[in-house]
Amino acid sequence: MSERDSRHKASMQKLKQHVDDKIAAADEQRGLLLVFTGSGKGKTTAAWGTVTRALGYGYKTAVVQFIKGLWECGERNRLEADDNLEVAVMATGFTWDTQNREADTQACQAVWQEAERMLADRDTYLVVLDEITYMLKFGYLDIDVVKRALQNRPAEQTVIITGRNAHRELVAMADTVTEMQEVRHAFNNGLQARRGIDY
Amino acid sequence: MSERDSRHKASMQKLKQHVDDKIAAADEQRGLLLVFTGSGKGKTTAAWGTVTRALGYGYKTAVVQFIKGLWECGERNRLEADDNLEVAVMATGFTWDTQNREADTQACQAVWQEAERMLADRDTYLVVLDEITYMLKFGYLDIDVVKRALQNRPAEQTVIITGRNAHRELVAMADTVTEMQEVRHAFNNGLQARRGIDY
Numbered sequence: 001m002s003e004r005d006s007r008h009k010a011s012m013q014k015l016k017q018h019v020d021d022k023i024a025a026a027d028e029q030r031g032l033l034l035v036f037t038g039s040g041k042g043k044t045t046a047a048w049g050t051v052t053r054a055l056g057y058g059y060k061t062a063v064v065q066f067i068k069g070l071w072e073c074g075e076r077n078r079l080e081a082d083d084n085l086e087v088a089v090m091a092t093g094f095t096w097d098t099q100n101r102e103a104d105t106q107a108c109q110a111v112w113q114e115a116e117r118m119l120a121d122r123d124t125y126l127v128v129l130d131e132i133t134y135m136l137k138f139g140y141l142d143i144d145v146v147k148r149a150l151q152n153r154p155a156e157q158t159v160i161i162t163g164r165n166a167h168r169e170l171v172a173m174a175d176t177v178t179e180m181q182e183v184r185h186a187f188n189n190g191l192q193a194r195r196g197i198d199y
Numbered sequence: 200m201s202e203r204d205s206r207h208k209a210s211m212q213k214l215k216q217h218v219d220d221k222i223a224a225a226d227e228q229r230g231l232l233l234v235f236t237g238s239g240k241g242k243t244t245a246a247w248g249t250v251t252r253a254l255g256y257g258y259k260t261a262v263v264q265f266i267k268g269l270w271e272c273g274e275r276n277r278l279e280a281d282d283n284l285e286v287a288v289m290a291t292g293f294t295w296d297t298q299n300r301e302a303d304t305q306a307c308q309a310v311w312q313e314a315e316r317m318l319a320d321r322d323t324y325l326v327v328l329d330e331i332t333y334m335l336k337f338g339y340l341d342i343d344v345v346k347r348a349l350q351n352r353p354a355e356q357t358v359i360i361t362g363r364n365a366h367r368e369l370v371a372m373a374d375t376v377t378e379m380q381e382v383r384h385a386f387n388n389g390l391q392a393r394r395g396i397d398y
Contacts, residue, residue: 008300008337016296026391034240034385034396040377042235042245049241049248049274054395056273074255075248078278097215101207125395138207158396175385178239186233186374192225196253196324197233197357 031125031157032175033150037133037166040180041198047128047160048075055082059125062086062118064111066163067131074196088114101138108140115149122154133163133170143167230324230356231374232349236332236365239379240397246327246359247274254281258324261285261317263310265362266330273395287313300337307339314348321353332362332369342366 001009034050036043047063052075054061061084065073079085090111092098112135118127135141147169150159161170171177193199200208233249235242246262251274253260260283264272278284289310291297311334317326334340346368349358360369370376392398 005300009298012298016298022386026386026389028390029393030390032385032390032393032396035382036241038380040379041233041375042241042248042377042379045248045252046241046245047248048251049244049246050396052247052251052277053244053273053398056275056277057395059395074252076255078251078255099208099211099215101204158393171382174383175388175390176240177382178241179380179382180239180241181237181378181380183234183370183376183378184373186231187221187225189374190225191227191229191231191374193222194228194231194357196256196258197231197249199252 030155031153031159033170033173034158034160035166035171035174035177036160036162036180037164037171037177038180038182039164040182041185042180043162043164044130046178046180047130047162050160051075051085051126051128052079054126055079055084058084060084060086060121060123061126061128062088062121062124063128063130064088064090064115064118064132065130066090066108066111066135074199086118088118101140104138105140108135112141112145119149119153119157119159122156124154124157126158126160127153128160128162131163132161133166136167136170137165143169146170147173229354230352230358232372233357233359234365234370234373234376235359235361235379236363236370236376237379237381238363239381240384241379242361242363243329245377245379246329246361249359250274250284250325250327251278253325254278254283257283259283259285259320259322260325260327261287261320261323262327262329263287263289263314263317263331264329265289265307265310265334273398285317287317300339303337304339307334311340311344318348318352318356318358321355323353323356325357325359326352327359327361330362331360332365335366335369336364342368345369346372 090107092107289306291306
């Protein structure tokens with residue numbers, strides 16, 4: 001074996017030991033609270049990727065879309081025939097289009113009722129609260145109400161929260177938090193949002 | 200209208216103007232190069248979310264998995280019946296399991312042939328090169344070969360690259376780069392990777 005090959009083997013053995021140690025140390029099994037936040041692209045997309053993954057194993061999955069309700073949605077098109085998927089939508093569209101706090105609050109509260117039902121359902125393995133962070137930021141939803149629903153959910157249920165500026169109390173509660181940082185975004189360099197990629 | 204409602208409306212009008220200005224300024228349409236990098240959870244997941252989205256519009260989509268070849272994969276289970284999806288897998292598994300540089304290099308080169316074919320195919324709207332960054336880092340693949348294939352791809356084709364420590368030349372080429380930063384990861388606090396969520 002060449003010296004380079006030996007070095008590679010030694011380095012990979014060390015890495016394997018590290019991975020094995022971490023796997024051995026992880027002995028708790030329960031549903032997780034994941035937060036995808038930050039200004040970069042990929043938050044909602046990662047949530048839908050997880051939905052696809054959960055459905056791939058036949059798990060019952062629920063998605064609540066708090067903002068993009070009036071946009072066409074490729075993921076929903078692709079997956080909506082799946083009996084294990086339920087999607088609830090806040091059907092008012094972007095809050096900067098409606099410009100009406102009272103109507104937005106009502107629409108938000110209505111779809112939150114759906115979310116509460118999903119968060120209480122023992123059969124639902126994964127619940128995505130897509131872009132819920134803005135509802136808290138705009139004051140359409142109360143943080144304590146959201147926290148209580150999360151705390152009381154079934155032990156086996158995983159919840160994903162997406163959106164910029166996640167409330168610090170949600171970040172504190174979460175098991176996994178990823179900050180999607182924007183290093184560069186095509187849209188800011190004159191490139192149009194692309195069908196099937198960006199939406 | 201209450202003062203709070205008026206303030207909300209004014210703030211949303213300003214936000215809408217900002218959004219509209221950005222949409223008007225974005226006048227270029229072509230395939231994009233996206234990089235999802237960083238140590239946080241969500242890189243591969245965001246790529247699969249985009250695959251689901253593209254398939255939702257009926258676009259031909261290709262995925263090359265450079266590392267997780269021997270893991271069960273929920274997304275693949277869920278989507279593999281779709282005629283528009285092709286998945287190529289480097290079937291050796293994790294490089295820290297094989298611990299064999301030469302065999303890994305051969306396996307990588309073999310699956311890269313598949314990738315090159317996809318990157319040259321005018322009908323393929325989206326190509327995902329999942330975890331290819333490690334192939335470059337370990338020297339299994341040459342950066343110039345990868346750059347050339349990306350530069351020569353059809354203008355309408357979007358490519359997503361995932362993995363930690365993306366090569367600086369790939370970052371420089373990319374239209375959109377998101378750094379998924381790990382703020383917290385359940386696995387590091389003793390929680391087991393979860394079927395249908397983490398894999």
